[in-house]
Amino acid sequence: xPSSDSAARPRAPRRWLIALLLIAAAGIGGGVITLKRLAFxxxxxxxxxxxxxxxxxxxxxxxxxxxPRHPGMAQPGGPQDPLAIAxxxxxxxxxxxxxxxxxxxATEVLDHYREHTKYPFDSxxxxxxxxxxxxxxxVREEGRLVNPGQKPAPNVRIVSSQERIYxxxxxxxxFTVGAVDDTGSALPLQVSRAVALDPPKDGKPSQRNSVxxxxxxxxxxxxxxxxxxxxxxxxxPATQGFAGHFGVIRVELTLQVGNQTGFKFFDVxxxxxxxxxxxxxxxxxxxxxxxxxxxKADVLRSGRYVITGRIDDAKGQPFALINFNxxxxxxxxxxKLNLFGKLLVDEKPAFPLTLRDVDGFLLIPDAxxxxxxxxRREGKLHTSRSYPLTAFSEAEWDSEERRRYLExxxxxxxxxxxxxxxxxxxxxx
Amino acid sequence: MKLKQLGWRKIALGAAAVGLGLAALAxxxxxxxxxxxxxxxxxxxxxxxFTYWGPAGxxxxxxxxxxxxxxxxxxxxxxxxxxxALDCYCTGSNWCYIGAHSAGNLQVGYTLAMYGGxxxxxxNASPNSSGVCGASGTGTQTGWNIxxxxxxxxxxxxxxxxxxxxxxxxxxxxxxxxxxxxxAMYDHNQTRGKIFYMFAGAKGTLYSGILPGQDDEAIAxxxxxxxxxxxxxxxxxxxxxxxxxLTMGTAANEGGRAKWTNHNVQFRDNNEAYNHYTxGGWGGIVSRAVADMVANAx
Numbered sequence: 001x002p003s004s005d006s007a008a009r010p011r012a013p014r015r016w017l018i019a020l021l022l023i024a025a026a027g028i029g030g031g032v033i034t035l036k037r038l039a040f041x042x043x044x045x046x047x048x049x050x051x052x053x054x055x056x057x058x059x060x061x062x063x064x065x066x067x068p069r070h071p072g073m074a075q076p077g078g079p080q081d082p083l084a085i086a087x088x089x090x091x092x093x094x095x096x097x098x099x100x101x102x103x104x105x106a107t108e109v110l111d112h113y114r115e116h117t118k119y120p121f122d123s124x125x126x127x128x129x130x131x132x133x134x135x136x137x138x139v140r141e142e143g144r145l146v147n148p149g150q151k152p153a154p155n156v157r158i159v160s161s162q163e164r165i166y167x168x169x170x171x172x173x174x175f176t177v178g179a180v181d182d183t184g185s186a187l188p189l190q191v192s193r194a195v196a197l198d199p200p201k202d203g204k205p206s207q208r209n210s211v212x213x214x215x216x217x218x219x220x221x222x223x224x225x226x227x228x229x230x231x232x233x234x235x236x237p238a239t240q241g242f243a244g245h246f247g248v249i250r251v252e253l254t255l256q257v258g259n260q261t262g263f264k265f266f267d268v269x270x271x272x273x274x275x276x277x278x279x280x281x282x283x284x285x286x287x288x289x290x291x292x293x294x295x296k297a298d299v300l301r302s303g304r305y306v307i308t309g310r311i312d313d314a315k316g317q318p319f320a321l322i323n324f325n326x327x328x329x330x331x332x333x334x335x336k337l338n339l340f341g342k343l344l345v346d347e348k349p350a351f352p353l354t355l356r357d358v359d360g361f362l363l364i365p366d367a368x369x370x371x372x373x374x375x376r377r378e379g380k381l382h383t384s385r386s387y388p389l390t391a392f393s394e395a396e397w398d399s400e401e402r403r404r405y406l407e408x409x410x411x412x413x414x415x416x417x418x419x420x421x422x423x424x425x426x427x428x429x
Numbered sequence: 430m431k432l433k434q435l436g437w438r439k440i441a442l443g444a445a446a447v448g449l450g451l452a453a454l455a456x457x458x459x460x461x462x463x464x465x466x467x468x469x470x471x472x473x474x475x476x477x478x479f480t481y482w483g484p485a486g487x488x489x490x491x492x493x494x495x496x497x498x499x500x501x502x503x504x505x506x507x508x509x510x511x512x513x514a515l516d517c518y519c520t521g522s523n524w525c526y527i528g529a530h531s532a533g534n535l536q537v538g539y540t541l542a543m544y545g546g547x548x549x550x551x552x553n554a555s556p557n558s559s560g561v562c563g564a565s566g567t568g569t570q571t572g573w574n575i576x577x578x579x580x581x582x583x584x585x586x587x588x589x590x591x592x593x594x595x596x597x598x599x600x601x602x603x604x605x606x607x608x609x610x611x612x613a614m615y616d617h618n619q620t621r622g623k624i625f626y627m628f629a630g631a632k633g634t635l636y637s638g639i640l641p642g643q644d645d646e647a648i649a650x651x652x653x654x655x656x657x658x659x660x661x662x663x664x665x666x667x668x669x670x671x672x673x674x675l676t677m678g679t680a681a682n683e684g685g686r687a688k689w690t691n692h693n694v695q696f697r698d699n700n701e702a703y704n705h706y707t708x709g710g711w712g713g714i715v716s717r718a719v720a721d722m723v724a725n726a727x
Binding site: 084101102105108109113116117121128129130131132141143144147148149151152166200201203248263265267304308321323325364366400405408409412 | 502503505506507508509546547572574576577589594595598599604607608609612613616617618619621638639641657660661689690691723725727
């Protein structure tokens with residue numbers, strides 16, 4: 001029966017085979033040409049004249065110029081890079097220098113990526129993210145006393161702080177402001193006007209009335225010390241007229257130092273209602289050679305959540321920044337924060353480790369504001385058990401993304417090296 | 430007979446698979462994407478409109494494209510335009526070099542930090558009139574294919590001109606450019622391993638009273654040099670004895686403050702020769718990034 005079946009349609013497989021072989025031949029042909037170009041590159045043929053104008057052979061898709069991917073083509077257009085121009089002029093030494101430069105760049109990029117991605121992007125040494133390790137420290141700034149559009153006042157600097165930028169629910173924000181001269185000596189300051197408002201935006205007026213936000217230097221309402229020259233005020237959006245307001249709250253100040261005045265403002269981004277709420281504590285588990293921390297949340301609004309936690313070692317030293325950035329559906333969800341095995345093996349932190357200062361938000365694509373905050377979990381959240389380092393894997397991170405990048409970067413290095421060798425060979429008498 | 434037929438089929442299928450793979454390699458294309466800063470000007474979604482930068486015929490890297498956003502609304506509001514461009518040209522077998530100017534730095538950094546690990550549809554690199562490319566039918570991938578990034582006059586650390594109200598505060602982007610806001614917007618260290626080569630200009634004089642340290646007349650070195658932290662600071666060329674040096678490369682700056690991870694100062698304007706502005710001709714500090722693209726984006 002099988003033979004009769006094949007006998008009934010004798011020509012179909014042949015056509016099929018021929019079609020496949022033609023596809024293969026075309027593909028192999030194109031591929032061989034590409035491989036040949038990579039292995040036996042031709043030196044750039046572009047003339048100086050072509051640098052000043054678009055090449056006629058460039059095809060266009062939707063009005064955009066397309067050139068095939070072929071390293072070594074000099075660029076059309078203006079005279080930006082002397083080395084490239086000299087190389088395009090056929091100067092062998094310039095070509096050698098150009099390809100040496102390209103090889104250096106390609107090698108730097110490859111080496112950097114390979115080293116950087118030993119650990120996954122969501123589990124990183126603290127030193128790489130030093131400015132993310134203490135998210136609840138106030139933001140301190142210093143600038144000139146100035147009014148918009150005017151020259152700054154000479155020898156007067158405004159020193160300010162705000163407790164946080166992103167604010168959720170019943171959180172409050174402490175603001176401070178003081179004045180110093182260029183030597184750092186305190187100057188007498190008056191805050192003559194201070195209001196909190198929903199700022200006008202894009203031609204649209206404020207949606208709410210502004211509220212007075214009195215600053216004081218009398219040791220009250222968050223002011224650390226009376227009469228020290230630093231004025232303070234605490235904003236409580238939920239109780240000061242911004243309940244239900246999702247967006248920017250701007251605090252505007254009019255300042256006076258002696259007979260000079262200036263303007264200062266702070267912005268905070270307020271989320272009145274969280275998109276997800278935390279449930280319970282933290283569970284830890286060693287899985288696939290890593291230490292994972294699981295947090296649980298009741299997700300009220302589905303979408304991409306960005307959750308960040310900080311890890312300290314037993315001595316209280318910052319050790320790692322761990323991150324979750326993925327889609328979550330509605331309902332009770334586990335959020336995994338991965339502390340990568342090789343990071344533990346390489347850095348040898350003293351156990352137990354502490355997970356602290358976890359914050360997170362729902363990322364709202366293409367909108368402003370772009371995030372709805374979950375309640376921050378400030379301070380120590382969880383202390384791990386103690387483990388021997390042998391419990392963890394020494395293996396580098398592996399993923400399709402990493403392999404894709406290492407392969408491409410490796411090709412770039414080999415291509416640049418081949419071009420450089422070709423140029424050098426052609427320079428020999 | 431049957432075995433023989435099956436053998437030929439396998440050979441043919443294998444050859445076709447190899448052929449298609451090599452064909453894909455042969456059709457791989459590199460692109461150079463330029464992401465504009467404040468004011469914009471180019472038609473949104475038209476990757477051939479270089480109005481913001483200068484003449485479209487200027488060499489600025491292989492297969493250059495203009496990633497136009499309006500340069501007025503907030504970074505997050507306009508970010509879909511950047512993601513659309515990356516989906517178009519930086520997926521599948523295609524790879525990208527990225528150039529960005531001023532607030533374009535925030536756009537690129539925000540994109541990578543927030544969406545750099547998201548699943549992306551591999552597209553056909555053929556955009557419609559809105560700048561959206563169709564699916565190629567070859568599936569999805571994690572993140573985009575980006576070789577490296579050149580940043581000219583980068584505003585990822587904000588500008589004191591926004592802090593001081595020198596720019597219209599009702600402009601949504603100006604709110605984003607307030608130094609404390611820019612720096613809190615996303616984790617600037619998270620570039621997913623891509624190097625950000627920083628080009629910092631220092632020909633600023635007009636706002637030297639407001640912008641700390643060296644500046645290009647809009648952006649101070651603390652931002653254009655990728656200096657980390659939740660607020661700005663005063664950084665200068667090495668010749669200035671009264672101000673901490675912005676160091677070259679990835680090293681911590683004088684005074685000890687680190688650069689954002691993966692940020693590499695490639696050009697520091699020791700001769701105070703480059704301002705912030707393109708002047709309709711890929712000018713100012715942008716010209717240094719363009720030269721780097723021309724030399725290295727192949």
